[in-house]
Amino acid sequence: MRQPVLELRNIVKRFGGLTAVNQTSLAVYPGDVIGLVGDNGAGKSTLIKCVSGVYQADEGEVYFEGEQRHFARPMESRAVGIETIYQDLALAGxxxxxxxxxxxxxxxxxxxxxxxxxxxxxxxxxxxxxxxxxxxxxxxxxxxxxxxxxxxxxxxxxxxxxxxxxARLMIMDEPTNNLGVPEQRKVLELIGKLREQGVPVILISHTLPDVFAITNRVVVMHRGRKVADKPTTETDSQQVVQYMVGALEDDVRAVE
Structure with missing residues (x-):
């Protein structure tokens, strides 16, 4: 049985009275390219920040390469090989x-x-x-x-x-946002190279054509909960949008 590179178990993150991520579990395997999608405020960015050490989950467990981890800050996640590329890229101009x-x-x-x-x-x-x-x-x-x-x-x-x-896990937040078509293709090509090297990628994107072009799984969040986790070949853009707006929801239960 394959061991996931990253496993999230029943992650909960609250901000005051708001539950931004609610009992969300996810397993990421070597070579996976996972499209993490959802409307604004669905909890996608909060979830990955609980992985990268920007936030600490209020409940739940994070396992990386089989070992339970508690990342107090981003430097700690980077030290074990989790690289996160946010929309601002964290580059010095x-x-x-x-x-x-x-x-x-x-x-x-x-x-x-x-x-x-x-x-x-x-x-x-x-x-x-x-x-x-x-x-x-x-x-x-x-x-x-x-x-x-x-x-x-x-x-x-x-x-x-x-x-x-x-990097042993790459997390990318809207990597093709505001890029021209040729540059979008180049970024997707680079993600493909990572996949060939066995480096799993979590791709947060609102651009569904990109998600369907490069991923092997689509995970949909809605109001802080994971409502779908499907092989990309077993769904389509129309169905994903239905999950995103709450019209559909699969039985993706919390991990016991």
């Missing part, structure tokens, strides 16, 4: 590509017995170039500031950063 890939994890050279430290910019640039080329990401200049890149190129840099740091 005034820094170049390599500086963004190594941001917060810079490589330094040491001199005089460690008394003097300098950034090893050549090493970081070479490593950035290698990972980008391995993903077939083409940039006009690796020394360009991020703010000069297109939206699709920035998304590609964020994905490359996660790949470089050996």
């Amino acid at each position: 005034n820094l170049n590509v390599s500086a963004n890939i190594f941001m917060g994890r810079e490589v330094k050279r040491h001199y005089l017995g460690g008394l003097i430290h300098t950034l090893d910019e050549k090493f970081m640039l070479d490593e950035a170039r290698t990972v980008l080329e391995s993903l077939d990401i083409k940039l006009p200049d690796f020394n360009m500031q991020i703010e000069r890149l297109s939206g699709g190129q920035r998304q590609a840099v964020a994905i490359a950063r996660a790949v470089y740091w050996k």
